[in-house]
Amino acid sequence: MEQPEITYCSPEMEQTGLFWMPMQQAEQGLDGLLGDLELSLENGTACRLQMENYRARDDDAVLILKLLEEPRDEADLDEWLSVSIAGGLHPSLCHQQMECRKSGRRGARKRRTSPWDTLFFRDIPSQRSGGYIRRNNSHWTSKEVKLLVQGVSKFGVGRWSQLKKNYFKTSVRTAVNLKDKWRNLLRAYKGNVQKYTLLELEPPLVEQIRKLGAKHPYPKQRHS
DNA sequence: GTAGGGTTATCG
DNA sequence: CGATAACCCTAC
Numbered sequence: 001m002e003q004p005e006i007t008y009c010s011p012e013m014e015q016t017g018l019f020w021m022p023m024q025q026a027e028q029g030l031d032g033l034l035g036d037l038e039l040s041l042e043n044g045t046a047c048r049l050q051m052e053n054y055r056a057r058d059d060d061a062v063l064i065l066k067l068l069e070e071p072r073d074e075a076d077l078d079e080w081l082s083v084s085i086a087g088g089l090h091p092s093l094c095h096q097q098m099e100c101r102k103s104g105r106r107g108a109r110k111r112r113t114s115p116w117d118t119l120f121f122r123d124i125p126s127q128r129s130g131g132y133i134r135r136n137n138s139h140w141t142s143k144e145v146k147l148l149v150q151g152v153s154k155f156g157v158g159r160w161s162q163l164k165k166n167y168f169k170t171s172v173r174t175a176v177n178l179k180d181k182w183r184n185l186l187r188a189y190k191g192n193v194q195k196y197t198l199l200e201l202e203p204p205l206v207e208q209i210r211k212l213g214a215k216h217p218y219p220k221q222r223h224s
Numbered sequence: 225g226t227a228g229g230g231t232t233a234t235c236g
Numbered sequence: 237c238g239a240t241a242a243c244c245c246t247a248c
Contacts, residue, residue, distance in 0.1 A: 139234090139241070161225060177243075179226070184241055195239060196236060 140181055142201060144173070148181060149208050157182065157216035186213045 140148075151163040160175035168178065188197050189206050190213045201209075 158226070175225070179228095180242065180244095183228085188240080198235065198241065 139198065142199060142205075144168075144171070145181070145185065145199070145201060146205060148178060148185075149205060149212065151178075152182060152212055152216075153208065157212070185209050189213070 147167045148163070151167040155162050155166070158179075160179045163178055164171075164173070164175040173181075186209070188194050189201075189209050
């Protein structure tokens with residue numbers, strides 16, 4: 001596998017262990033689990049990265065990648081980093097115009113807000129309302145949904161951290177995210193017909209969601 | 225750690 | 237611009 005060109009960002013970024021990467025080169029990751037991307041090193045070992053699509057959009061996309069686990073040979077890792085890192089680049093310089101469209105309907109657009117705004121764009125006045133910073137803004141892939149449904153059918157509804165541990169270990173999704181997504185799925189497919197759904201799911205999967213939803217009522221009750 | 229109400233970005 | 241999806245807040 002061709003070694004991807006990875007640009008290492010600002011010094012502040014260094015501490016976070018995050019990388020930026022042109023979307024085209026991580027395209028395979030788009031259809032996979034958000035968060036999982038495997039890179040082959042020259043010596044044959046693999047190096048796993050976490051993909052986070054903050055700031056990733058359709059046409060000028062940059063992905064942030066986080067090193068998940070070290071390659072077995074640490075010397076290889078060092079070499080790999082020294083080869084890949086350009087160093088000191090401001091993220092805005094990393095932005096590239098490139099076509100990155102999924103076939104069929106337009107891929108979900110990514111939100112622009114990111115927790116790194118304060119890191120990179122300190123000078124830009126933050127006009128966030130609500131008093132908090134949204135941490136992740138990425139739409140779920142059908143693979144993720146499949147995993148979630150699989151997990152719910154195995155562990156039941158409500159054991160989100162268990163599910164996280166077993167099915168979303170390296171994913172950016174938190175246990176709360178899983179819970180919220182399940183609620184959204186039920187809202188989308190249970191009884192009431194929505195006007196539209198963002199993500200087209202295969203009928204069998206929808207059927208499975210319906211059945212699980214009927215089996216384990218959720219949400220249960222409302223508390224004021 | 226989870227349930228469920230609230231909030232906001234993005235889609236159609 | 238209304239609806240939906242993703243996310244946040246927080247009582248328990």
